[in-house]
Amino acid sequence: MSTSTARKPRKAAYHHGDLRAGLIRAATQLLDRKGMAGVSLREAARRAGVSHAAPYRHFADREALLAAVAAEGFARLGEAMREAAPRGSLALGEAYVRFAIERPSLYQLMFGGVLRIGEHAELRAHALRTYEGLVRAFSSVAAERRGEMAAAAWSLVHGLAGLLLADHFPRAAREGRDTEAFVRAVLSQIRFAVRPAQGAAAA
Amino acid sequence: MSTSTARKPRKAAYHHGDLRAGLIRAATQLLDRKGMAGVSLREAARRAGVSHAAPYRHFADREALLAAVAAEGFARLGEAMREAAPRGSLALGEAYVRFAIERPSLYQLMFGGVLRIGEHAELRAHALRTYEGLVRAFSSVAAERRGEMAAAAWSLVHGLAGLLLADHFPRAAREGRDTEAFVRAVLSQIRFAVRPAQGAAAA
DNA sequence: CGCATATGTTATCGTTGTATACATTAGTCT
DNA sequence: AGACTAATGTATACAACGATAACATATGCG
Numbered sequence: 335m336s337t338s339t340a341r342k343p344r345k346a347a348y349h350h351g352d353l354r355a356g357l358i359r360a361a362t363q364l365l366d367r368k369g370m371a372g373v374s375l376r377e378a379a380r381r382a383g384v385s386h387a388a389p390y391r392h393f394a395d396r397e398a399l400l401a402a403v404a405a406e407g408f409a410r411l412g413e414a415m416r417e418a419a420p421r422g423s424l425a426l427g428e429a430y431v432r433f434a435i436e437r438p439s440l441y442q443l444m445f446g447g448v449l450r451i452g453e454h455a456e457l458r459a460h461a462l463r464t465y466e467g468l469v470r471a472f473s474s475v476a477a478e479r480r481g482e483m484a485a486a487a488w489s490l491v492h493g494l495a496g497l498l499l500a501d502h503f504p505r506a507a508r509e510g511r512d513t514e515a516f517v518r519a520v521l522s523q524i525r526f527a528v529r530p531a532q533g534a535a536a537a
Numbered sequence: 538m539s540t541s542t543a544r545k546p547r548k549a550a551y552h553h554g555d556l557r558a559g560l561i562r563a564a565t566q567l568l569d570r571k572g573m574a575g576v577s578l579r580e581a582a583r584r585a586g587v588s589h590a591a592p593y594r595h596f597a598d599r600e601a602l603l604a605a606v607a608a609e610g611f612a613r614l615g616e617a618m619r620e621a622a623p624r625g626s627l628a629l630g631e632a633y634v635r636f637a638i639e640r641p642s643l644y645q646l647m648f649g650g651v652l653r654i655g656e657h658a659e660l661r662a663h664a665l666r667t668y669e670g671l672v673r674a675f676s677s678v679a680a681e682r683r684g685e686m687a688a689a690a691w692s693l694v695h696g697l698a699g700l701l702l703a704d705h706f707p708r709a710a711r712e713g714r715d716t717e718a719f720v721r722a723v724l725s726q727i728r729f730a731v732r733p734a735q736g737a738a739a740a
Numbered sequence: 741c742g743c744a745t746a747t748g749t750t751a752t753c754g755t756t757g758t759a760t761a762c763a764t765t766a767g768t769c770t
Numbered sequence: 771a772g773a774c775t776a777a778t779g780t781a782t783a784c785a786a787c788g789a790t791a792a793c794a795t796a797t798g799c800g
Contacts, residue, residue: 350779370651374756385780387758392778396757438650446649447641447703448573462707479726481710485697486726490689493696497688500650504665507684523682523689525728553748577787588749590790595747599788 354392354402356382361403365439370448375399400443401454407440408460412467419471426471427491427521428514434495435513441499445492483526494520557595557605559585564606568642573651578602603646604657610643611663618670629674630694630724631717637698638716644702648695686729697723 350356360381364373375396376386393399411433418429434441443449444461451458469484494517497503508516553559563584567576578599579589596602614636621632637644646652647664654661672687697720700706711719 353778375758376756386756387760387781388779390758442650445699445703445705446651447645447699448649449703451704461705465705465707465710481712482722482726485700485706485710485723486693489696489700489723490693490727491696492700493692493694493698494688495696496648496650496699497692497695500648500652501654502648502664502668503688504668507668507688509684519685520688520692523685523729524693526726556747578789579787589787590750591748593789 350382350384350388353382353384353388357389357392357399358402358406361399362406362440365403365443366437369439370442370446373400373403397449398454401449401457403440404444404449405454405457405460407437407444408457408464410437411444412460412464415464415467415471419467423471423487424518424521426468427487428517430491431495431498431517432514434499438499441495445496486526490521490524553585553587553591556585556587556591560592560595560602561605561609564602565609565643568606568646569640572642573645573649576603576606600652601657604652604660606643607647607652608657608660608663610640610647611660611667613640614647615663615667615670618667618674622670622674626674626690627721627724629671630690631720633694634698634701634720635717637702641702644698648699689729693724693727 357378360378361373363381364377373396375389375393378399379386379389382388389399393402411430414429414433415426418425449457451461465484465488468488469480472480472483472487475483498513498517503516511519560581563581564576566584567580576599578592578596581602582589582592585591592602596605614633617632617636618629621628652660654664668687668691671691672683675683675686675690678686701716701720706719714722
């Protein structure tokens with residue numbers, strides 16, 4: 335019925351060894367090297383050394399393969415965040431943006447809206463775990479507002495990453511600073527409201 | 538020859554009337570109705586009633602057509618922002634997010650990183666104008682920090698819009714509120730730093 | 741008028757996603 | 771062990787797409 339994964343102890347190896355993983359690897363490489371549009375099932379199959387129809391034994395369609403790549407991306411992003419979290423929330427934000435800048439196509443795949451996240455269970459699970467990691471960073475905030483805080487913080491860093499990646503900041507805004515300094519400067523503009531403010535969001 | 542339209546003004550009309558505009562129209566419709574992947578040069582040509590090669594007289598390639606669609610999107614976004622700006626910065630942020638939610642595919646095209654903005658002069662110009670409109674909303678802020686403020690505010694609303702569009706907020710975070718209320722709640726979490734803070738960005 | 745050129749068409753190529761029928765291998769059951 | 775069954779990979783095919791080139795036609799200017 336359902337297409338199989340791991341029916342034996344580990345990821346069993348049949349003809350290829352582990353084609354599923356091989357395809358994810360190849361697709362990830364294509365994504366990093368040639369961008370989103372450069373990822374094709376056929377090219378991935380080629381690089382994995384199988385026929386162009388073989389991938390369909392492991393992925394329902396192209397989108398399913400991309401979803402698997404994105405899921406791994408969320409795992410990596412989660413790692414980066416966990417590693418930076420102890421150094422404070424500014425460091426956490428910087429780490430987030432750095433991840434996006436270092437793997438732009440992967441980040442675009444994860445968040446660009448190309449994938450309908452609701453239709454890929456594994457992807458959804460990975461994304462959720464990452465989000466929970468972020469919420470945990472706000473453990474010092476009252477529980478009822480923690481969710482909104484986390485949402486605001488995530489929006490901020492995600493938006494900054496996205497605008498940087500799409501090159502939407504005019505040169506004037508950068509003022510000659512390197513990207514890291516610019517990120518710090520922008521993130522530092524923000525303070526989180528401590529009281530249940532319902533007023534304006536800006537000065 | 539079924540459609541005979543005006544044919545004198547500026548952008549004169551040759552065979553079709555104004556194929557360039559017709560293609561942009563058709564592509565915009567496709568984008569709204571079938572999403573990014575549903576926009577093809579051939580289908581746009583079909584809907585404009587011309588052969589599949591005709592578009593190449595007006596657009597270098599598919600990306601150029603998409604860039605034209607996106608440029609118009611920036612104009613519309615600019616209008617929405619100008620209209621909301623007098624009602625304060627929270628209203629401005631809400632209007633921004635509303636635009637993204639109402640035209641998700643268009644917004645994704647404008648900001649999703651599919652277009653390399655640097656390579657389409659007209660697109661770049663339109664985007665820049667929109668940004669300048671945003672910066673103007675921060676005219677009460679000291680000039681040297683205005684750019685960073687605007688960048689932070691833009692990041693916030695852009696990130697929120699993107700995460701909403703990609704359905705990245707777990708249901709728990711929404712707490713049953715409708716989207717507008719959620720947007721207001723999230724935006725209200727943020728206050729802009731008034732002093733040249735270089736400390737942390739969160740509590 | 742006559743002609744250069746902007747515009748549109750036809751034909752064609754290579755690539756892709758996907759479906760179907762077939763072949764082979766791996767793991768299981770007796 | 772040997773055969774059966776499901777998992778896996780292959781061969782072939784098709785329609786849609788982006789792109790290019792060769793050709794056709796209308797437009798407006800001299």
